[in-house]
Amino acid sequence: xxxxxxxxxxxxxxxxxxxxxxxxxxxxxxxxxxxxxxxxxxxxxxxxxxxxxxxxxxxxxxxxxxxxxxxxxxxxxxxxxxxxxxxxxxxxxxxxxxxxxxxxxxxxxxxxxxxxxxxxxxxxxxxxxxxxxxxxxxxxxxxxxxxxxxxxxxxxxxxxxxxxxxxxxxxxxxxxxxxxxxxxxxxxxxxxxxxxxxxxxxxxxxxxxxxxxxxxxxxxxxxxxxxxxxxxxxxxxxxxxxxxxxxxxxxxxxxxxxxxxxxxxxxxxxxxxxxxxxxxxxxxxxxxxxxxxxxxxxxxxxxxxxxxxxxxxxxxxxxxxxxxxxxxxxxxxxxxxxxxxxxxxxxxxxxxxxxxxxxx
Numbered sequence: 094x095x096x097x098x099x100x101x102x103x104x105x106x107x108x109x110x111x112x113x114x115x116x117x118x119x120x121x122x123x124x125x126x127x128x129x130x131x132x133x134x135x136x137x138x139x140x141x142x143x144x145x146x147x148x149x150x151x152x153x154x155x156x157x158x159x160x161x162x163x164x165x166x167x168x169x170x171x172x173x174x175x176x177x178x179x180x181x182x183x184x185x186x187x188x189x190x191x192x193x194x195x196x197x198x199x200x201x202x203x204x205x206x207x208x209x210x211x212x213x214x215x216x217x218x219x220x221x222x223x224x225x226x227x228x229x230x231x232x233x234x235x236x237x238x239x240x241x242x243x244x245x246x247x248x249x250x251x252x253x254x255x256x257x258x259x260x261x262x263x264x265x266x267x268x269x270x271x272x273x274x275x276x277x278x279x280x281x282x283x284x285x286x287x288x289x290x291x292x293x294x295x296x297x298x299x300x301x302x303x304x305x306x307x308x309x310x311x312x313x314x315x316x317x318x319x320x321x322x323x324x325x326x327x328x329x330x331x332x333x334x335x336x337x338x339x340x341x342x343x344x345x346x347x348x349x350x351x352x353x354x355x356x357x358x359x360x361x362x363x364x365x366x367x368x369x370x371x372x373x374x375x376x377x378x379x380x381x382x383x384x385x386x387x388x389x390x391x392x393x394x395x396x397x398x399x400x401x402x403x404x405x406x407x408x409x410x411x412x413x414x415x416x417x418x419x420x421x422x423x424x425x426x427x428x429x430x431x432x433x434x435x436x437x438x439x440x441x442x443x444x445x446x447x448x449x450x451x452x453x
Contacts, residue, residue: 142345145438146354154179154348156356159196159205161188167378168363171370177359179352189289190214190262197222197340204343204353206360208263209334209409212434213417217426223344223436226337226357226443227409228364229401233331235267238306238314240296241321245303248275248328251282257292257304258284260425263332264292264305266416269423271330279423296323308396309379312389333412335398344436354439358446364400365447371397400451402443406435 158181160166166184169175185202187193190211196202198220205211215222239245245254248271259265272282285301292304293314303326306314311325337360343349367374371394379390403409413431421428444452 142341142436143438144347147347147351150178150351150355151348154352155182156349156352157181157183157185157201157203158356159187159193159202160184161186161206163382164378165206165360165363167382168367169359171373171377172363172366174359174363174366178355191259191288194218194220194222194261203349204337204339204356206335206337208266208332209336209413209416210263210266210332210420211261212336212338213413213420213426213431214261216429216434221341222338222434223341224336224338224409224434225344225353225436225439226360227403227406228335228361228443229403229408230331230333230335230398231401232396232398233267233308233327233329234398235264235305235307235330235332236311236328237268237271237303237326238296238311239322239324239326240299240302241318241323243302243322243324245326247326248272248277251275251303252277253282254302255283255285255300257287257295257301259288260286260420262289264289264307266419267305267330267332269419271328273419274328274330309383309393312385312392316389334409336409338434350438354442357439357442361400361402361443361446361451365451368397368400400447402447402452404441404444404452406437406440410435 156179158165163184163186183201185196187196187202187205188207190207191214193202193205193207193211194215196205197215204225212222212224237248245251251272256268257264258268272279285295287295287301287304292301292306293310295301296304296314297318306325315323315325337353337357339349339353344353367378371391375387375390375394379385379393380387383390385393410432413434417426417431418428420426
């Protein structure tokens with residue numbers, strides 16, 4: 094049974110208490126030791142964090158890779174990308190940013206696929222990790238779902254309402270950007286601190302009025318609650334970055350750095366394959382593993398972003414800085430220069446692996 098969503102709103106200095114509400118007391122307590130472990134690993138491998146990744150992966154190298162709901166394994170299988178020059182010791186079924194950070198701390202995960210906000214949240218918590226690959230998303234991946242019986246029709250209607258908000262996940266920054274675009278301040282809404290896996294429960298129970306849902310989640314929600322007055326509100330707000338990132342301690346290991354450099358092209362090619370084969374992807378993933386109907390699957394892939402792997406990360410860095418500044422303005426994190434989050438040794442690896450049409 095999912096944890097009970099929190100009902101308290103967030104305002105003023107209480108925003109800085111989100112770390113405890115999102116990650117739990119144990120994770121918060123582990124923060125100091127996690128930072129020390131990462132820093133010690135980097136110091137113990139002086140210079141290796143700046144050396145170019147080796148072209149050949151040393152024999153016996155292993156990686157623990159995040160694969161939420163088995164997406165990566167399935168893409169690799171269908172696209173014929175199973176010839177990895179290293180061993181995947183574990184495909185970890187994990188996706189949410191706070192969970193990924195906890196897994197990094199526990200050393201149960203080496204590389205993960207997330208949006209732009211988890212690396213910012215990790216930095217705020219004092220954990221050292223870096224971005225190693227970028228996929229630009231140009232179309233919205235999220236829309237806003239209302240609770241059953243709601244009469245809210247647009248973002249301006251969010252004023253005075255309870256909004257599900259996860260500061261450590263993509264859904265959180267999409268909400269903040271939507272509020273900014275609508276001219277609403279944080280004090281004009283009631284931000285309810287939750288993690289994304291609590292959003293549906295909170296909506297169904299009427300504990301929040303609005304929650305950001307991924308495009309892939311909305312068909313099932315509307316099928317169940319659309320007849321009861323639930324609906325969705327689409328915006329043009331995008332979360333630009335879909336990325337791979339890894340702890341600095343992992344990247345300071347020359348063998349694992351080489352393995353990650355070998356994984357990145359296959360990660361990019363897998364996404365291109367799924368985009369170019371929507372019918373097969375719909376059937377094999379959405380229908381067979383997510384129990385959606387073919388029509389629901391098509392409604393999702395019709396909104397899918399074309400994968401774009403830029404040779405230069407300058408746009409990504411700019412976007413990430415804007416996101417960090419937006420969070421800092423709201424008091425959710427402390428301001429900092431995000432350039433330190435990007436490991437530019439890996440810049441361009443994904444772009445070189447795909448045709449030119451998928452580079453910009």
